[in-house]
Amino acid sequence: MTLKPARLLDLGLRPYREVWELQHRVHEAVRLGHEPDTWIAVEHPPVVTMGRQAKDENVRLSRDELERLGVDLVAIERGGDVTYHGPGQLVVYPILRLERFRAVVPLVRALEGAVIETCARFGVATERWDAHAGVWAGRNQICAIGLAIRKMASLHGIALNVCTNLDYDRLIAPCGLSDRGITSLSAETGRAITVAEAKRALVEELARSFDVAFEETRLVA
Numbered sequence: 001m002t003l004k005p006a007r008l009l010d011l012g013l014r015p016y017r018e019v020w021e022l023q024h025r026v027h028e029a030v031r032l033g034h035e036p037d038t039w040i041a042v043e044h045p046p047v048v049t050m051g052r053q054a055k056d057e058n059v060r061l062s063r064d065e066l067e068r069l070g071v072d073l074v075a076i077e078r079g080g081d082v083t084y085h086g087p088g089q090l091v092v093y094p095i096l097r098l099e100r101f102r103a104v105v106p107l108v109r110a111l112e113g114a115v116i117e118t119c120a121r122f123g124v125a126t127e128r129w130d131a132h133a134g135v136w137a138g139r140n141q142i143c144a145i146g147l148a149i150r151k152m153a154s155l156h157g158i159a160l161n162v163c164t165n166l167d168y169d170r171l172i173a174p175c176g177l178s179d180r181g182i183t184s185l186s187a188e189t190g191r192a193i194t195v196a197e198a199k200r201a202l203v204e205e206l207a208r209s210f211d212v213a214f215e216e217t218r219l220v221a
Contacts, residue, residue: 003213007038008203010218016047016074016085023093023155030095031153039206039214040093040157041199044085047072048172051080051146058082058173071171078156080133080146081176088164088184090195090202093157104149108133111158114205115143118160121201124188132175135160140183144175162186162198 009026011019019042029035048059048071058081059066059073066073085091094111098104112128115135119126119142126135126142135143141161148155161184168174174182185193207214 003207003211005036006210006212006214007036008214008216009038009040010199010216011040011042012218013043013045013087016044016049016072019044019093020074020076023095026095027150027153027155030097031151033097037094037096037212040095041203042091042093043087043089043195044091045072046070046086046168047074047084049078049083049085050075051078051083053079053176054081055176058176059171060173061171066171069171076148076156077150078146078148080144082172083144083146083159083175084168084172085159086164086168088162088186088195090160090162090198091157092160092202092206094154094206096154098149098152098154101149101152104147104154107154108145108147110209111145111206112143114202114209115158115160117205117209118198118202119185119188121205122185122189122193122198124185132177134175136180137183137188140181141174141177142183142185142188160185160198160202162193162195 126137133145143160145158163186
């Protein structure tokens, strides 16, 4: 089987707004066929993002209170409700050309599947929940998924809690779900798992799920 080439941009820790702008530039190049499908791997400083279906009451602190805590607040075009990103969380943005709109659901399922296999490699059993995109360890969300599709190419993506500080539910109702909790790979395994460890495993599982061969580009500037 011939694997499809794709780029992997490894950004390290970058501010959310900077990477959001980069996503849009890459999205335009990918959808026009000027660049191959591109995956961005990154960690963000603390930020709360509000998707198209976000409800204000799911942000538990005011904008001023968030600012005093050093947490940015950004309204964006992805689907879903309210999500937190912060250090210790591995975020991956797949910017992919889609042949047809009905490919969106299989894309989400493939992303979930890659995360489930990644968690299994660390001995953590996880599953899908039909009512809500993402990956769950019991009733606790370990990975949020939220996409936007513009002109038949995807934006935004997945956020896997690796060694994240899990008290961010005092800031928001994660994904608007007040009756479920949050967890991380480190919390589930009882040991400190690094983002680098999780990244290696997740990239391998994404390559397998999507039949791609990644050409890695590490952006340090």
